[in-house]
Amino acid sequence: MRSLWFINLDDVREKVANTLNSLEQEVIISLANWKFLADALSL
Numbered sequence: 001m002r003s004l005w006f007i008n009l010d011d012v013r014e015k016v017a018n019t020l021n022s023l024e025q026e027v028i029i030s031l032a033n034w035k036f037l038a039d040a041l042s043l
Helices: 002-042
Strands: none
Touching: none
16 A cells, blocks of 8 residues: 555646646746847847
8 A cells, every 4th residue: 555655646747847847938938029029129
């Protein structure tokens, strides 16, 4: 039973890490787009 619990914990941890990575990439893309827009508007 304990081993199953640890396997599930690892699975959850991996899913959380993947979700955070995806969110981080989206935030970086959003910031890059905002910078691009700001630069374009300031021309």
